[in-house]
Amino acid sequence: MFRLDHILKENLIASYVVEEGIPCFSPKSEIETAYDKYESIENNIDFYTWLVYGHRPERNVYARVNDLLHEYLKSDGSSIILDVGCGVGRTIYDIAEKYRETHFIGFDYSLNMLQRSKQILIEGGKLLVDLSSSGFQDFDLKCKKLNNVHLVQGSVNELPFKPNSFDVLVNTFLIDRVENVRSAIEQMALVLKPGGLFVLASPLNFQTRENWKYGQTETLVELIKSQGIEIVKSEGGIPHKEVLDARGNFKMWQTLIIWGRKSNPL
């Protein structure tokens, strides 16, 4: 049986609250919840679910990330993978079903997103996705019942895990949204085991002004390298289209994928 305790920092083991069956390490304040788009009603979790699982636009970014994970897991299927900023579970949806010996920890700051992930990846059955407010047809999503997926709430800036806990660390469309990119990269590199695989996918057109300083691939690559990750490759310019509404508006991201291995200590 998988136990979270063995990868949690000792001083944090007793300090989480469980909400909706999900251990929460950094619950948001009421104010933060009210202003966070991943928690708000207007953002519409059903629309987001449709975007990810119903519409499924060009799959190139997620397919590429999945190929990298497959490549690793085919030789070490008993790994533990941390998906930071997992959202509604898009990155691990297919692969967690294929590698049932691997444990996948979906980690996110938003309890709203994690609850949806729980329905889709863990609870099984069908989920009626109500799209009446966005002009699309409702759709039924077939959910999975995967006992190798575990969900944890917290912030990438305060990862509650012990150093060197994970064989693989993946994050997709996260790094452009966090406030402190440097601390996020530091934290993620720390919890990865030496020799472990690091995979990052992010749009290059960062959303916040503050993060434009990391808008250059080289700057981000240098930052990742400075945390002991040996870069295998970075691939830029992968297009990713995100539909915004039923009127046909969309946003086009130019996406970057960087992957590497954490160096072994000397």
Ligand SMILES: C[S@@+](CC[C@H](N)C(=O)[O-])C[C@H]1O[C@@H](n2cnc3c(N)ncnc32)[C@H](O)[C@@H]1O
């Ligand atoms: C655009 S979504 C991407 C979700 C998923 N990785 C995907 O590619 O579909 C960004 C996610 O990052 C999460 N997030 C934002 N800030 C975070 C933080 N400080 N720590 C952990 N997750 C965070 C959000 O709650 C949201 O679920």
